[in-house]
Amino acid sequence: xxxxxxxxxxxxxxxxxxxxxxxxxxxxxxxxxxxxxxxxxxxxxxxxxxxxxxxxxxxxxxxxxxxxxxxxxxxxxxxxxxxxxxxxxxxxxxxxxxxxxxxxxxxxxxxxxxxxxxxxxxxxxxxxxxxxxxxxxxxxxxxxxxxxxxxxxxxxxxxxxxxxxxxxxxxxxxxxxxxxxxxxxxxxxxxxxxxxxxxxxxxxxxxxxxxxxxxxxxxxxxxxxxxxxxxxxxxxxxxxxxxxxxxxxxxxxxxxxxxxxxxxxxxxxxxxxxxxxxxxxxxxxxxxxxxxxxxxxxxxxxxxxxxxxxxxxxxxxxxxxxxxxxxxxxxxxxxxxxxxxxxxxxxxxxxxxxxxxxxxxxxxxxxxxxxxxxxxxxxxxxxxxxxxxxxxxxxxxxxxxxxxxxxxxxxxxxxxxxxxxxxxxxxxxxxxxxxxxxxxxxxxxxxxxxxxxxxxxxxxxxxxxxxxxxxxxxxxxxxxxxxxxxxxxxxxxxxxxxxxxxxxxxxxxxxxxxxxxx
Numbered sequence: 001x002x003x004x005x006x007x008x009x010x011x012x013x014x015x016x017x018x019x020x021x022x023x024x025x026x027x028x029x030x031x032x033x034x035x036x037x038x039x040x041x042x043x044x045x046x047x048x049x050x051x052x053x054x055x056x057x058x059x060x061x062x063x064x065x066x067x068x069x070x071x072x073x074x075x076x077x078x079x080x081x082x083x084x085x086x087x088x089x090x091x092x093x094x095x096x097x098x099x100x101x102x103x104x105x106x107x108x109x110x111x112x113x114x115x116x117x118x119x120x121x122x123x124x125x126x127x128x129x130x131x132x133x134x135x136x137x138x139x140x141x142x143x144x145x146x147x148x149x150x151x152x153x154x155x156x157x158x159x160x161x162x163x164x165x166x167x168x169x170x171x172x173x174x175x176x177x178x179x180x181x182x183x184x185x186x187x188x189x190x191x192x193x194x195x196x197x198x199x200x201x202x203x204x205x206x207x208x209x210x211x212x213x214x215x216x217x218x219x220x221x222x223x224x225x226x227x228x229x230x231x232x233x234x235x236x237x238x239x240x241x242x243x244x245x246x247x248x249x250x251x252x253x254x255x256x257x258x259x260x261x262x263x264x265x266x267x268x269x270x271x272x273x274x275x276x277x278x279x280x281x282x283x284x285x286x287x288x289x290x291x292x293x294x295x296x297x298x299x300x301x302x303x304x305x306x307x308x309x310x311x312x313x314x315x316x317x318x319x320x321x322x323x324x325x326x327x328x329x330x331x332x333x334x335x336x337x338x339x340x341x342x343x344x345x346x347x348x349x350x351x352x353x354x355x356x357x358x359x360x361x362x363x364x365x366x367x368x369x370x371x372x373x374x375x376x377x378x379x380x381x382x383x384x385x386x387x388x389x390x391x392x393x394x395x396x397x398x399x400x401x402x403x404x405x406x407x408x409x410x411x412x413x414x415x416x417x418x419x420x421x422x423x424x425x426x427x428x429x430x431x432x433x434x435x436x437x438x439x440x441x442x443x444x445x446x447x448x449x450x451x452x453x454x455x456x457x458x459x460x461x462x463x464x465x466x467x468x469x470x471x472x473x474x475x476x477x478x479x480x481x482x483x484x485x486x487x488x489x490x491x492x493x494x495x496x497x498x499x500x501x502x503x504x505x506x507x508x509x510x511x512x513x514x515x516x517x518x
Contacts, residue, residue, distance in 0.1 A: 018228040021140070021177045024062035025055065027246025031231040032222055037203060041168050041178040042225075045192040046207035051218065051239055052181040055207070056143035057083065058243045059179050061092050064102050069140040072133045072176075073105045074126075076149040080105040090243055104133045109149075123163040127170050134174050142176045148183040148193055191223070202226040208234070214386035215355050220246055236394055238357035245361055249397050263374075263409055266300030269479035270438075273455050273464035278436060281407045282459070283400045285380075285430065287414040288440030292451055293470060294413040295319070296477050297438070298376045299328045299335075301411045306343040310373040313345045313366055317382040318415075321348050331476045345370050351382045356395040359383065364402055375403060379413040380430065396430045435459040440470065453479055 020035040060071035097103035204223040219234035237246040262277035305312040338344035437456040453470035466482035
């Protein structure tokens with residue numbers, strides 16, 4: 001039936017897409033392309049200890065503090081007192097907001113006496129209480145934690161599902177944007193226990209805490225946000241003293257312009273080999289076997305910044321502060337003096353002391369606080385132990401992306417397993433992320449061990465492609481001339497080029513030049 005009102009025909013209702021509400025949870029609004037759909041329920045599912053309750057609390061807390069939006073928190077598991085106490089460990093004073101009328105915690109937790117439930121299961125009274133609280137406090141945000149507890153209290157799962165569906169429908173009717181948490185049995189399997197996802201099917205996010213190698217790794221994945229876009233796949237996150245911190249690596253946008261400004265490596269010959277030094281906002285990787293002099297290059301790189309009055313940070317994952325200072329001092333570099341002057345900061349940690357996401361968060365926090373012009377990580381290979389290739393690569397992307405965003409020059413080291421001979425740069429899974437690669441290795445020359453250095457790659461610049469002899473003395477590094485009269489240096493077993501062969505090569509070269517002139 002068509003409308004008889006000509007005004008309605010001329011001005012049909014304006015259709016709008018799905019609007020979103022910002023959660024202000026670090027990184028979540030990036031991977032969700034703007035937050036959670038307004039007026040809908042989003043299911044957050046995960047195994048025990050994955051951070052579901054924290055997400056639910058932070059969603060409400062951020063709404064109050066960032067947007068002055070009142071919230072309602074419904075707890076089916078923990079008591080309100082426990083919710084308030086746990087939140088306070090993050091510096092979130094929920095009791096203050098309760099007293100101010102900005103937060104209402106509705107206690108639906110089980111009877112501590114453990115009395116049996118008699119009669120049919122019916123959420124009608126609870127639904128009315130939630131709706132009353134939403135209207136009384138003019139709440140925009142609601143968190144329900146966790147519906148799994150309801151199923152565990154009652155045997156009739158189908159009846160509970162029906163009642164939860166009624167609750168979700170009522171929340172949608174009153175226009176509340178809701179997070180509902182639920183348990184799942186496995187990290188990779190069905191979305192939730194008891195088929196919860198069947199009645200909250202519009203929006204689903206999964207949090208995981210997977211044991212990868214020797215360490216656990218937290219990730220979050222948005223399975224769907226119906227009617228709107230979001231980033232696909234799992235994204236690492238960590239829990240800090242400020243709550244959930246997600247690293248939306250795929251959402252990183254390097255908007256700053258690449259710098260043409262050169263900075264010194266601290267080694268004059270290396271600067272010459274790199275066409276005048278490193279680019280200011282570049283990432284340099286020194287890779288080689290243990291003892292080839294990578295840490296020495298790092299030390300000179302940091303000393304150069306401090307000599308110019310700039311700040312620098314060294315993140316060390318293999319040696320202690322005492323070892324680093326002692327080694328540097330043997331090369332004429334006084335780390336302790338630079339630290340006392342406030343120009344250098346050294347952060348030492350065992351790689352196994354935290355997950356990669358926690359290490360990344362520490363690096364970002366230290367950079368934000370100290371504001372260095374240069375950073376160094378010694379070494380990346382130590383952090384790669386006991387983690388998956390994907391997790392390690394995501395960590396490196398996170399560090400390099402943040403360094404470039406802050407226009408910081410980064411110098412990283414990587415220790416290879418192969419003592420002599422060539423090694424694949426791509427085995428470290430980081431070659432494509434770095435701008436400059438310096439290869440260091442041992443070679444045998446006339447029955448003696450020597451070190452060799454080569455600028456393997458330098459993005460956007462001419463660089464010396466020669467393989468130079470590299471020695472270490474009490475004055476530091478010394479880069480000498482190329483290994484002339486030798487070939488197959490990279491293989492680790494060089495051979496001397498015969499004199500007549502050299503003459504032939506010279507004659508061929510001269511002949512080609514003559515042809516070019518003709």
